[in-house]
Amino acid sequence: MMNTQRWMVALLPLLLAACSQKSGEIEGVKSFENKGGDHQEGRVSYTQTPPAGGAHNPSWQNCGVYDQPLYNEYAVHSLEHGAVWISYQPTLASEQVTQLKQLAEGRTHTLVSPHEGQDSPVVVTAWNKQLAVKDASDPRIKTFLVKYEQGGEAPEIGASCSGAYNGTV
Incomplete structure (x- = not known):
């Protein structure tokens, strides 16, 4: 009986944390109203x-x-079409940039680019949703991609993400 009680006491904080998060939400995602x-x-x-x-x-x-x-201005229009934008600080280590580029492989509605002025090393953005992380290996990046690419609150999900503007700053 003593071992069972210890196990339950050890497990209780994990269960409470899991229950306090709304189902399907990704920890750290901020929401906006655009x-x-x-x-x-x-x-x-x-x-x-x-x-x-x-x-x-x-x-x-x-x-x-x-x-x-x-x-x-162009990237935000892609977000409106259901794209996810993975941006990173220009000083991010090349190995981490490579990881981010690999996450976009085979995806039709994903942007990857450096972004001047962002506070976090990596920021993942969808229409009205954003997640800032310190490292490209953070598993929440992939979870965010799966949830918000062609999903979430994007007003024009399914609209094209090709055949328009291809320039950079």
Whole structure:
């Protein structure tokens, strides 16, 4: 009986932590309330860095892997189409950048690029959702991709993520 009680006492904090998190939520994901459909030419000021929605260019960024920073306005339009944007600090170690690029392989609605000015080494962004992590090997990145690529709150899920803008900053 004594061993069973010890086991239950050791397990209780884990069970309480699991129950306190809402089902299906990824630890650390921040939520925002941006509306879709607001097309604007030129530069747009955003509240989040990188942005997680809002006004954006009428053209979307072609999904894929980029070695140069992207214009926020085009990338946000891709988010509206259900894309996930994996951005990283330009100083991130090359091995970690390679890991992020590998995560995007075979995905039709994913962007990978460096992003100037973000606070965390890696930030994963979907429309109205964002996760900041310290390391490219964090398993939450893949979980976020699975959950939000062509899912979540994106206003135009299923819209194209190719055949538009391919430039970089």
